[in-house]
Amino acid sequence: MKCLRLLAAATLIIAPMSAQAKLSGAESRIVRAVDQEQARTLGLLENLVNQNSGSLNLAGVEAVGRMMRAELEPLGFEVRWVPMAQVARAGHIVAIHRGSGKGRKMLLIGHLDTVFEPDSPFQHFARKDADTVEGPGVGDDKGGMAVMVAALRAMKAAGTLAAADIEIVLTGDEEDAGNPVEVARGDLIEAGKRADVALDFEGLSRENGQDMGSISRRGSGNWEVRATGRTGHSSGVFSAASGNGAIYELSRILTAFRTELPEPNLTFNVGLVVGGATAVLDANGIRGTATGKTNIIPEIAIAKGDIRALSLDQYRRVTDKMRAIVARHMPGSGAEISFDDGAYPPMAPTAGGRALLDRLNLVNRDLGLPEMAPIDPLKRGAGDIGFVAEHVDGLVGLGPAGGGSHAPGETVDVPSLWRQAKRAAILMTRLSAEKP
Template sequence: MPLTATEAAAVARAGASPMLERTLAWSAVNSGTGNLAGLATVADMLADAFSALPGAITLVDPAPAERVTVDGRVEPIAHGRHLVLRVRPDAAVRMLFTGHMDTVYPLDHPFQTITELPDGRLNGPGVADMKGGLATMLAALEAVEASPVAADFGYDVLINSDEETGSFSSSALIAEMARSKVAALTYEPALADGGLAGARAGTGNFSLVVRGKSAHAGRNPDDGRNAIVAAAALALRLKAVHGPGLSVNPARIDGGGPNNVVPDLAILRVNFRPAFAADVARAHTLLDEAVAAVAAEHDVAIAVHGSFNRPPKPIDPGAQKLFSLVRTTGADLGIPIVWNTTGGVCDGNNIAACGVPVVDTMGPRGGAIHSPQEFLIPDSLAERAGLSAVTILRILEGGLS
């Protein structure tokens, strides 16, 4: 179907946005999840850029979050503030747009610079995941704001500071902002070949604190209760339930001490990836059974910390309508759209759990994210901004009804 005059104008305006310049400027500032100063700097830069849109911008304090230390203590985690923009809250049709300002690269990580590769790609920390995505989002919104239908367009923007570590300090905010939205777009990067994420598994991260009893390893070892051995037994028992529908990854054991002391403390870190809601319930049962069995067998105490922080994201009928709209829009723009089921997770999982249809890879094409080889394909900035702009316009025209 040919584009309307309004759609064509929005594509042209989105493509003329200074997306590359914004991406380079934002990526030049380290904003690893734990770098609060860097996050504050980027948040101010984003607030300045997104002030081109109508509505009120606020920087929201993070909700409390905690972690288990290597010595078994539970301590609070500090996070950066989250950027929130609300536009026309009384509009009949309202959407949610989300992204994150944090990256996986801390301040002391060696990957800190942006390099143009011989084939034109940009290699740099966060260029694809997701400073380029934020630039794409802003360009699309600016283009729609310049259209004749802008007065009917209500939306919220959320850019959080902790997505890369699970959105623990922003999950309640995501749920609150998803309420009553007809659809959501999230700007994780598309694959280099243009593929988008479809169904996603969920995820749960747990720290299992095992407390035994110390003893001399030579004089009276049998008086001790070896926490390391118990944690290893727990890891093996949990790994044994790995299979279709539920991936289980025991990732790390902290604890132990001198070779001549029976260790009385160990912390097992384990990740679950359930494919469906039923698999979450199954994982809870398996975890409870494994903890009880190992605690009894090894005469240790085991405390469970953690949760399933990203629910599975299946393709329900509402999501299918949105996916079909994006695919049709892509075809009209000459952009082939394919979907890939993935075990990766993002804030799209949380949004979908609120019953809101979401496509969560609307950012530019890129790859090798979470590694020093991360790259962005610059030409895809305009391509994906146009895709978003036309998708938004068609939703406003009733494309999901």
């Protein structure tokens, strides 16, 4: 891994400097530029949100990609669209800004898609009050992309973008990665190998009203259980001849997961359950249909969910436990569990990540903002930065603060857009002046 040991050492030298340190002239211009372009940034966010880009809405994701291309090319980025038809997804934006070649090479990460497909009733940007807007993906991650663009525009206006070596990867399927994941994330992984620093523009974490830093996040994977039973008349349920049926078998498994698996930094959600005399999932595995009657013992039951762990060791240990639980069949029933190949790797905390957060806190000091403590990784979901974490140290949460992510009513705190854009632009300006 490209560890930031030198950065950590430099931080130890710089940290004791006077708390009265000021922004440079260029950094002051960045602050003014962000403030002057607030309406433009909010307008971009509105346009992004009003274009549906559910992960499976391929045309919509590509449309958001075109919108981001239109923002990045005028800033001097070479932008290309990477189609992902081979994994049944729309594609990604990869954009490169060639700077002086003397500073740290930065990878900026975001995503074009949202969890809200075209059939969701939640489709439009709306102003709730002076400080709050809502809309599908307004925070996750269209707000993050708006912050990214605002920061880069401010750097351009201040004259600091010219020296910055930046590669941007905006994936089109972060919320529902295509398989095989090695293909779906191949361009991101290669970008991570080229970078010295990774900055992830997903949402800002807050705790007790305070902005928090994020130097780690858990990985995630999906699982599916298919339980089977002997169908027949319900009067025979629980008998030796008829058994317990598929739904009782599935219920046993899910109850055992809940009681036997819990441990620190681990969660495991059940997101979809369907069962009956017949039960099927659609090709994308996000919708299910079933038939059955109260007097028929169900023959099949299906459950799908995810598992989130802080390390690969934890993930492997827990999935082994899940297999053992599934194998303890009730009489007359059976079940199998499978795990997808698209698991998101974890981003474990590192010394280099802590040094980057120290750097960000120097920016906070000079902006007159409170120091950001690292947040518990249990309070963050998995994300694309996990795919590059073994190659480069990074920070997560450079996007805006908000609430209700992944649910109708998702919101963004508008002032956090400007706060985060200033932080990101000044941090990138300073990193671009440091030797790799």
